[in-house]
Amino acid sequence: MIHDISFGQYYPASSVLHKLDARFKIIMTLVLVVGVFFCNSVCSIALAALFCITMMLLSKIPIPTFLKNLKPLIPIIILTFILNIIYVPGEHVIWSVWKFQLTTEALQTAVFIAFRIVLLVIITSFLTYTTTPTALTSAIEDLLKWLKLFKVDVHSIAMMMSIALRFIPTLIDEINKIINAQKARGADFDSGNVIHKLKALVPVLIPLFISSFRRAYELANAMECRCYNGGEGRTKLKTMQSGLKDYIALGVCLAVVSGFILLNMIKIAGVY
Amino acid sequence: MEILEINNVSYVYSKGTPFEHLALDNINLKIKQGETLAIIGHTGSGKSTLIQHLNGLFKAQSGTVVFQGKDIWADKKNIKNIRFKIGLCFQYPEYQLFEESVYKDIAFGPKNMGLEEDEIRQRVQRAMQYMELPERYIDRSPFDLSGGQKRKVALAGILAMEPDILVLDEPTAGLDPAAKNHLFDLIQKYKEQSGTTVVFVSHSMEDVAKLAERIVVMNDSKVVMEGKPAEVFEHAETLLKMGLSVPEITKVFMKLKKKGYSLPSVYTVEDALQSLQPLIGGMCHDS
Ligand SMILES: Nc1ncnc2c1ncn2[C@@H]1O[C@H](COP(=O)(O)OP(=O)(O)O)[C@@H](O)[C@H]1O
Ligand SMILES: [Mg+2]
Numbered sequence: 001m002i003h004d005i006s007f008g009q010y011y012p013a014s015s016v017l018h019k020l021d022a023r024f025k026i027i028m029t030l031v032l033v034v035g036v037f038f039c040n041s042v043c044s045i046a047l048a049a050l051f052c053i054t055m056m057l058l059s060k061i062p063i064p065t066f067l068k069n070l071k072p073l074i075p076i077i078i079l080t081f082i083l084n085i086i087y088v089p090g091e092h093v094i095w096s097v098w099k100f101q102l103t104t105e106a107l108q109t110a111v112f113i114a115f116r117i118v119l120l121v122i123i124t125s126f127l128t129y130t131t132t133p134t135a136l137t138s139a140i141e142d143l144l145k146w147l148k149l150f151k152v153d154v155h156s157i158a159m160m161m162s163i164a165l166r167f168i169p170t171l172i173d174e175i176n177k178i179i180n181a182q183k184a185r186g187a188d189f190d191s192g193n194v195i196h197k198l199k200a201l202v203p204v205l206i207p208l209f210i211s212s213f214r215r216a217y218e219l220a221n222a223m224e225c226r227c228y229n230g231g232e233g234r235t236k237l238k239t240m241q242s243g244l245k246d247y248i249a250l251g252v253c254l255a256v257v258s259g260f261i262l263l264n265m266i267k268i269a270g271v272y
Numbered sequence: 273m274e275i276l277e278i279n280n281v282s283y284v285y286s287k288g289t290p291f292e293h294l295a296l297d298n299i300n301l302k303i304k305q306g307e308t309l310a311i312i313g314h315t316g317s318g319k320s321t322l323i324q325h326l327n328g329l330f331k332a333q334s335g336t337v338v339f340q341g342k343d344i345w346a347d348k349k350n351i352k353n354i355r356f357k358i359g360l361c362f363q364y365p366e367y368q369l370f371e372e373s374v375y376k377d378i379a380f381g382p383k384n385m386g387l388e389e390d391e392i393r394q395r396v397q398r399a400m401q402y403m404e405l406p407e408r409y410i411d412r413s414p415f416d417l418s419g420g421q422k423r424k425v426a427l428a429g430i431l432a433m434e435p436d437i438l439v440l441d442e443p444t445a446g447l448d449p450a451a452k453n454h455l456f457d458l459i460q461k462y463k464e465q466s467g468t469t470v471v472f473v474s475h476s477m478e479d480v481a482k483l484a485e486r487i488v489v490m491n492d493s494k495v496v497m498e499g500k501p502a503e504v505f506e507h508a509e510t511l512l513k514m515g516l517s518v519p520e521i522t523k524v525f526m527k528l529k530k531k532g533y534s535l536p537s538v539y540t541v542e543d544a545l546q547s548l549q550p551l552i553g554g555m556c557h558d559s
Contacts, residue, residue: 012290065289180329181368184360185429186352186384203380206370210415 022139035257044263084110133165155231281335313490359435365426399428
């Protein structure tokens with residue numbers, strides 16, 4: 001159960017994608033995510049799929065790792081598929097039973113949207129799989145620097161984010177440990193109705209809150225002991241550097257997205 | 273008679289990811305009825321992983337755990353009952369306290385067993401006596417107690433299930449020497465009075481020497497040594513190589529022996545005192 005959370009987890013490998021500047025990767029992800037919404041034809045979706053497969057191979061991360069992220073989304077994909085088939089209006093009826101009519105338009109929309117969800121998940125997981133959480137937060141901090149003009153404390157927000165990210169694995173470990181400790185005393189988390197299950201969480205949540213507060217105090221003390229006083233005058237050990245490869249990668253992404261838009265105009269056999 | 277047998281148990285964490293880690297490598301171990309067994313090994317050698325297999329918190333990826341002649345996983349639904357019979361106390365158990373009163377927290381296990389209210393009350397009282405917790409604590413919040421007392425409350429919560437085997441993961445970790453000795457005395461006393469089989473994890477050789485009848489040494493996910501304390505401490509050099517040590521007093525005696533004194537091998541201060549008594553006459557009355 002909790003062991004299986006892999007979304008947002010860095011996957012160590014040494015690939016071109018791992019080496020790109022995190023700031024560029026965030027921008028590229030945004031560009032591609034927007035781009036996927038423009039994919040409205042068989043050809044542009046095929047291009048997007050091809051692009052994703054190439055990226056997967058480039059990332060040197062085993063493909064099943066990506067597919068694992070999709071598993072929890074299968075119910076959502078199926079649900080949207082069914083809803084689209086039922087509710088999207090259309091004219092070309094392929095098949096009808098009682099009041100229900102299956103139209104080409106509805107089928108097409110349903111299939112496209114299912115594909116788009118899959119593509120979105122895969123594209124965002126490129127970012128999280130190939131970028132360490134620390135690099136990710138520094139990149140966000142850097143990209144949001146301009147917000148300082150509006151008196152937004154970007155540094156503190158980034159620091160909170162990196163602390164939160166840093167503690168996710170720790171807390172997962174902690175939860176597992178507490179669950180096991182209470183199971184050793186006969187706690188039952190699996191049987192019973194919803195209310196019973198919620199009640200069974202109390203012996204886990206209380207110790208978890210207590211230890212989280214303890215950790216927070218300890219961390220705050222440790223930071224103060226090292227004279228942490230916010231972002232002012234603070235420099236980074238590793239400064240982010242962008243190079244030619246980052247610009248090339250961004251260029252490729254923009255080209256691919258333009259490809260999506262252009263390919264939308266090509267019709268195959270009457271279908272978009 | 274063996275009460276618990278671990279046969280060819282292996283366990284890999286995060287199987288099939290780059291974080292894969294072999295934590296148990298084909299472990300074989302027999303725990304005898306009524307004995308006190310210590311599992312020692314440096315941090316990361318797999319001790320905690322091993323003991324979580326004993327009561328079915330982890331399921332061995334290969335191999336079996338056999339309790340009283342029956343595979344604990346033979347009947348999946350019965351695993352909860354196994355956990356009452358093999359009471360496992362985690363490291364730093366005080367971090368698992370959650371109830372509003374000491375009584376309720378100790379009663380959590382017995383309540384899950386489905387016992388009558390009377391029986392639960394008796395068990396809680398007995399467990400508190402074993403841990404020498406004063407009666408007046410019964411309605412206090414466990415969070416108002418000191419660290420050492422919290423630990424005792426948590427331990428009492430396991431004792432109240434009256435398990436056949438008591439398994440303790442580093443029961444004295446983080447306690448000061450006096451509290452440590454006191455807790456070990458309590459465990460020893462509990463063991464003598466109840467006849468429970470006790471398995472405990474530790475890396476303090478002094479503790480192990482004092483309490484254990486048999487020692488299992490783990491290194492790099494494997495069991496590398498097994499035997500009576502005297503037998504295990506004979507291999508001081510091997511132990512030192514594995515980042516473990518032998519009791520200080522054993523080291524002193526080994527050095528003396530190297531210098532040509534004829535002395536027995538000892539591993540507790542009491543034994544040392546006794547073996548020296550004839551040499552110095554009546555001078556060591558008390559330590
Ligand atoms: N939940 C986990 N996921 C991955 N690896 C783990 C996990 N828990 C423990 N390990 C690893 O397994 C090894 C054995 O751990 P553990 O049984 O806790 O050792 P010990 O109790 O002897 O210190 C360690 O190297 C540890 O890093
Ligand atoms: Mg441990």
